[in-house]
Amino acid sequence: MTTVDEDTGAVSPTLLERPPHPRTGWRRLRRDVGVEYAANGLIGLVFSSTGPVAVILAAGAAGGLDAAELASWIFGVFVLNGVLTVAMSLAYRQPLGFAWTIPGTILVGNSLTHLSWPEVIGAFLATGGLITALGASGLVRRAMSAVPMPIVMAMVAGVFLTFGIDLVRAVASDPAIAAPMVIVFLLFGASNRLGRYVPPILGALVAGAIAVAVTGRFAPTADTAGVFASPVFTAPVFTPAALLELVIPLAITVLVVQNGQGVAVLTAAGHRPPVNVTTIACGLWSLGAACVGAVSTCLTGPTNALLTASGRRERQYTAAVCFGLCAIVFGLFAPLFVNAMTAAPAAFVATLGGLAMLRALQAAFTTAFGSSHTMGALVAFVVTAANPMFLNIGAAFWGLASGIVVSLLLERADRPARTPGNRAPAGRP
Incomplete structure (x- = not known):
């Protein structure tokens, strides 16, 4: 195993990727941060705190979790992962946005119909241990390096397509909310003068907020959960049924579905995410998250796409830092913010997420169908977009697997022979 120092280009034979030198200090952070990057971080939080939170609430409702347990779950996925995002992004000077596995949350929601909450907590802990061990072995980075990037990005395009369609x-369906946001986004994007001072996506956010206020569509519910979130500790119970049902599928959703997307998005944006360190961090943080009743940690794909949507590559890490800090605040005030976020019309969130994801979707299509492995990429895209669910494993895994199989069978000429002196960089095919 080798790692490359981003600043010096030096190659070192180590399992754990080393952060760049010199370390990121306060002076550099203050110089690199800007309105554009802070806006991308805020958009990442808005995305994470709306639809994905709704998935948690739905999963908890399926399992009969009470308000305190749900608030603790949300506290864990925002506060803990916010801390990890800030620490990793500053250490590696890359936008490394960590969140939680949404497909895994859906899986847990299904399991809670017949498993107890302590059994699920036990499965969370076992999953964290398995992910940590796989990261320490170095197998994850080798596996990701072996998968052709066009097929990975086609899978990502299939996932992101939903945002464009929405x-x-x-x-x-709701032009009074969505149309002003799209118009402002296009105007600010087309005008160099306007776009220089206000990022188009921030303009769309403000236009949407004004449209919601003017139409009187902001409808918060009665707040009965308080203001501050308090972690709830649940003693785990380890049963063969829960471990067999959840551990392997949860690990797959983290390592293949979510981290695969995150690494692909960051690599396409010109970054070199530390795959092994990221995997180990996801495992260790999943152990901590399980203690407060939160699902496993992952390097999220959609949020990192939002964090790298614009700006200079070497300054994009500040967007992740802003996202992480906002996530910590959101997690601490989870009951209050969840009530506010769910009070906005669905069209506001769908439009904001779709506009923010357009560049990422464009880049995914360009990488997927711009060179080789096009048949495998097409199959990966179609299968992922079709959104099948088999063996409690989501579409992204099956899209990636089917694309690889088809490419191995039909596109042998697109797989270049590799020699010990001609290896692809970590995270690239």
Whole structure:
């Protein structure tokens, strides 16, 4: 195993990727941060605190969790992962945004219909241990390096396609909210003068907020959960049924589905995410998250796409730092913020997420179908976009697996022979 220092280009034979030197100090952080990057971090939080939180609430409702347990879950996925995001992004000077596995949350929601909450907590802990061991072995980085990037990005495009479709549907179903956001986004994007001072996505956010206020569509519910979130500790119970049902699928959703997307998005944006360190961090943080009743940690794909949507590559880490700090605040005040976020119309969130994801979707299509492995990429995209669910494993895994199989069978000429002196960089095919 070798790692490359971003600043010096030096190669070192180590399992754990080393952070760049010199370390990121307060003076450099203050110089690199800006309105554009702070806006991308805020958009990442808005995305994470709306639809994904709704998935947690739905999963908890399926399992009969009370308000305190749900608040503790949300506290864990925001506060703990916010701390990890800030620490890793500053250490590696890359936008490394950590969140939680949404497919895994859906899986847990299904399991809670017949498993107890302590049994699920036990599965969370076992999953964290398995992910940590796999990261320490170095196998994850080797596996990711062996997968052709066009197929990975086609899978990512299949996942991100939903955001584009939801954007179009929002404009058609709720033009009073969505249309002003799209118009402002296009105007600010087309004008160099306007876009220099206000990022287009921030303009869309403000326009949407004004539209919601003018139409009187902001409808918060009665707040009965308080203001501050308090962690709830649940003693784990380890049963063969829960371990067999959840551990392997949860690990797959973290390592293949979520981290695969995150690494692919960051690599396409010109970064070199530390795959092994990221995997180990996801495992260790999953152990901590399990203690407060939160699902496993992952390097999220959609949020990192938002964090790298614009700006200079070497300054994009500040967007992740802003996202992480906002996530910590959101987690501490989870009951209050969840009530506010869920009070906005669905079209507001769909339009904001769709506009923010357009560049990432464009880049995914360009990488997937711009060179080799196009048949495997096409199959990966179609299968992922079709959104099948088999063996309690989501579409992204099956899209990636089917694309690789098809490419191995039909596109042998696109797989270049590798020699010990001609290896692809970590995280690249």
